[in-house]
Amino acid sequence: MILAHADQVSRRYGDVLALDRVDLTVRAGELVGLLGPNGAGKSTLINLLVGLRRPSAGRVELFGGDPRDAANRRRLGVTPQETGMPGTLRVGEVVDFVAAHYPDPLPRAELLDRFGLAAQARRQTGGLSGGQKRRLALALAFVGRPRLVVLDEPTTGLDVEARRDLWEAVRAFHAEGGTVLLTSHYLEEIEALAQRVVVIGQGRVLADDTVAAIRGIVGVRRVSVTVDGPLPALPGIRGVEEAEGRTHLLTGDADQLVRDLVGSGVPFRDLEVRPTSLEEAFLTITAPGSAPALG
Numbered sequence: 471m472i473l474a475h476a477d478q479v480s481r482r483y484g485d486v487l488a489l490d491r492v493d494l495t496v497r498a499g500e501l502v503g504l505l506g507p508n509g510a511g512k513s514t515l516i517n518l519l520v521g522l523r524r525p526s527a528g529r530v531e532l533f534g535g536d537p538r539d540a541a542n543r544r545r546l547g548v549t550p551q552e553t554g555m556p557g558t559l560r561v562g563e564v565v566d567f568v569a570a571h572y573p574d575p576l577p578r579a580e581l582l583d584r585f586g587l588a589a590q591a592r593r594q595t596g597g598l599s600g601g602q603k604r605r606l607a608l609a610l611a612f613v614g615r616p617r618l619v620v621l622d623e624p625t626t627g628l629d630v631e632a633r634r635d636l637w638e639a640v641r642a643f644h645a646e647g648g649t650v651l652l653t654s655h656y657l658e659e660i661e662a663l664a665q666r667v668v669v670i671g672q673g674r675v676l677a678d679d680t681v682a683a684i685r686g687i688v689g690v691r692r693v694s695v696t697v698d699g700p701l702p703a704l705p706g707i708r709g710v711e712e713a714e715g716r717t718h719l720l721t722g723d724a725d726q727l728v729r730d731l732v733g734s735g736v737p738f739r740d741l742e743v744r745p746t747s748l749e750e751a752f753l754t755i756t757a758p759g760s761a762p763a764l765g
């Protein structure tokens with residue numbers, strides 16, 4: 471059963487094309503990670519799916535209907551990237567207030583316990599630490615026993631323990647049959663939870679695959695050298711850039727490339743190997759003329 475669906479969805483903000491004909495389907499029971507660099511369009515896509523914004527073109531469905539329909543949104547739990555809470559309300563009061571909007575909410579104590587906030591139930595939200603506020607915002611996504619939970623960069627600002635608590639809560643929700651869509655800049659984070667990764671870059675879906683397949687794409691290394699002449703064709707090179715007298719080679723297997731470079735007998739100096747950022751990996755791999763890596 472399809473819970474959320476984007477069909478050839480585009481969204482413009484003035485001159486900026488934030489999403490360009492995006493397709494995404496989230497089925498019941500899935501745990502899907504949306505991965506992409508800053509400005510890729512992740513939040514825009516989520517805002518469309520949860521009914522906070524309308525697409526400029528294309529169609530969005532939530533639970534088979536209009537995401538802006540209140541009846542559909544009642545079965546949805548969302549934590550946006552930024553949340554604000556009235557600072558004078560106590561943690562327990564905020565939970566009760568949100569719970570009152572749902573027919574069968576989770577008991578307050580159970581929810582606070584799951585998110586490590588039991589000791590803060592009587593604390594005013596204005597007196598919470600940044601990480602505690604984030605925990606509360608995340609807890610609120612689960613209060614109405616949703617069918618689908620959407621979390622936009624959930625672990626930003628959380629320490630290791632809070633991150634672990636959140637992952638446990640997400641896993642427990644999923645194990646009970648819940649469906650989750652979450653965004654992240656980090657494959658490691660998505661890997662900890664999801665089997666399926668949808669990669670977004672510059673407003674387009676670049677890949678929709680298993681974590682293992684995506685790791686092969688983003689696990690790219692940059693091998694940089696200075697050479698006086700042309701380099702021979704070497705296997706495993708996914709992209710080449712020349713800048714300021716340096717040659718940068720992108721590869722999934724830097725060790726093998728270095729061995730091949732040495733074996734080729736071409737003199738080189740100032741060898742440097744480093745991981746590429748997600749931005750770099752995608753920009754280079756998707757640039758016109760670079761070796762195809764997404765097929």
Ligand SMILES: Nc1ncnc2c1ncn2[C@@H]1O[C@H](COP(=O)(O)OP(=O)(O)OP(=O)(O)O)[C@@H](O)[C@H]1O
Nearest residue numbers: 483486487488506507508509510511512513514515
């Ligand atoms: N309200 C807005 N007005 C104008 N431009 C916007 C607006 N919201 C988003 N954009 C632009 O749309 C593009 C996609 O932004 P979006 O926030 O969806 O990306 P993102 O992948 O969520 O990024 P991040 O990881 O930084 O949160 C960016 O170029 C952004 O500047």
